[in-house]
Amino acid sequence: MTLDVTVVVPTIGRDSLQRLITALDRGEGPRPAQVIVVDDRPAPQTLELRGDLTVKVLESGGRGPAAARNVGWRAADTRWVCFLDDDVMPTPTWLSALEADLAAADAAGAAGTQGRLEVPRETTGRPTDDEQRTLRLATAQWITADMAYRRDVLVEVGGFDARFPRAYREDSDIALRITSAGHRIVVGDRRCEHPVAPATWRTSLRVQAGNRDNALMRRKFGPRWRARIGEGNGRLPAHTATTAAAAGALLALAARRPRAASVAGLAWTALAADFTLRRYRGGSRTAAELSRIMLSSIMIPPLAVGHRLIGEWQHRAAGAEPPLAVLLDRDDTLIQDGPYLNDPRGVVSMPGARRALDRLRDRGLLLAIVTNQSGVARGLISPEQLGAVNAEVAGQLGPFHSWQVCLHGEDDGCACRKPAPGMVVAAAAALGVPPQRCVLIGDTGGDVQAALNAGARAILVPTDRTRVEEISAARSHPRAAVAPTLTAAVDMVLRA
Template sequence: MSATVVIPTLGRPSLAELLTALAPGVAEHDLELLIVDDRPGSPPPLDVPATVLAGPSRGPAAARNVGWRAAKHDWVAFLDDDVRPDADWADRLMDDLAGADERVGGIQGELRVPLPSDRRPTDWERVTAGLAQGAWITADMAYRREALEGCGGFDERLPRAFREDAELAYRVREQGWTLRRGQRRITHPVRPESPWVSLRTQRGNADDALLRRLYGPGWRELLEIPPGRRSRHVAVTVAGLTALALAAARRPRLSAVAGLVWTAGTAEFAAARIAPGPRDPREVATMLVTSAAIPPAATWHWLRGWWRWRTL
């Protein structure tokens, strides 16, 4: 038995380290290695035998579809380009696949996120660490090609690395396949990010609106996605807008009441993010500013997604 390994990439420097770690196992087990380069005209330099495919530049879901459709083996293992597989990753992948009965459609690897040992983790570090508890995430997920063909692969309407793997896993199971966890292991380092990364990730709320339209009010339970804070974000945003509107209408007392609601909601959100963190001045300042900006950003992106997918 062999397998195809598909790695979508945007050319992160971590890709070279990943390929170096994979090289011995690729040679020993005759794995097919496909790199889907989502940057037009700039193929990555490779020091291991691999095929580079041109990505469609429409996000990781579309790039992975290019990869598995070109695969020659019955099993396709997806890896992100910023993970570090253990030295025995390929050996354990083969063991995972060999131990799968005929109804197993997918096998997830174990993911570790190293956090600082000398201080509390930042907000972004805690968000990344949450991947270790994620269900069926394609940072390391192997699927039978037959299962992917049966459900049509990843939904390319989900353009971010956000929910697209959970949504695919649901449709694979709806086809009658089972999913399980395997023994292979990878490390997912916390990559450097801007202090404002939490604002940028709010774009994913537009994808949540699509999933709500597709699967109804219980979409989180169906897709095994933890509950979020959107209802509180909407309430805080409405309170802030109401305070501004009442102030403009010269209703100072009512504006003050709405302003207090906004302040209390924002303070609660900021405290929930600051308390488990390092609490240094930079982190506290970032949390205060982004905790005020996230509720309207999340609400805006949700409404944008709701409007886009309203006719489904």
């Protein structure tokens, strides 16, 4: 029996990946329809995975686990997608339990089902401050180390937000968007072990970069976002007060105001001591850990505040969800328009087109062509000639994730020919994104209207043949814009 589920594993090439694949291969229960491993190393190497399980390996360019998961689930064609981290260890009955969990989720009308994580410790005694970070995964909500979602719901919300570059908050973000859309996420009975992450005294400093991601969460969901994901208040207010006290003491010393410096210094000492004691009491309470905690407790507050300020600046314009895909007209947008072009030797790309498209590819945006080709209906271009021309376009400009071509004439009454929305809707479906997260770049009012009719955004890049009224209409519409060149249109997309 085969489960209607794809297992997606983002990896950075850790040795634990083979252990995971072996556990799935030897597990009891039905096989998943697909297993997709997404290599997220900036410079991928060959992954040699042993076992009888058929594994498809894709690459995501080192853009982080959120982007890697998007690459994986968009390549899936099953009803369900189950995400596993490359360092978890499923129990021998995990596949059987997954089958039961998916059936229960379907019966309940749920959009997702969360697995249970167990975090075994190799040592006895009280856990250290660093160990507790991993131990909290066992009770955390919506952890994507073992989480299954319906693929259609992933399409609906646009997948993971790749603006989260770390393995932090991207799981809470997508779950919050799914539940905000009216869907339910239930807890299943399948179980995985999650190892306690190795740590040094610097680990507590490195994880402060997550404050940048917290800034994005606040921008997206408002000041009460922590309560919505089941967390208590964070320590940023206390860290801000500690950092302000330290800065005040230093400024007062520089201004030769010893009394003010003493007051600020006492405030800093009290706040730093309170933070140190809280961490020590919650940790292993050993002398060795106390020395590490004392040093890091002095450094954490300014680091946390600094990362938060950087995040607030980076995400200052984060409002609506950014575009996930760019749809492009072909003639007079990407290549010079020859009347009913039927010879690949006549393909001449527009200036800067390849570089502009590569910039979109580098940022992980999906690309599709949407083009009217009525010359086929008129008998002026054969399907074979059209295929050869399109192959030359891809050869000059690079690969596209989808081609949508309307072969009908103006009077055929089809639903695909622009300005009808058919090709835009079809491209979005092929790419696995909602039309609202697409931007169409074209040179005519028909391009703009096709995008707007489908709920997408549009950018008009006028040519000498673009009518003045089409330009005025694009400028006046809230979901459209006008750019002087394709490069400028790409700049607009990337700024979003």
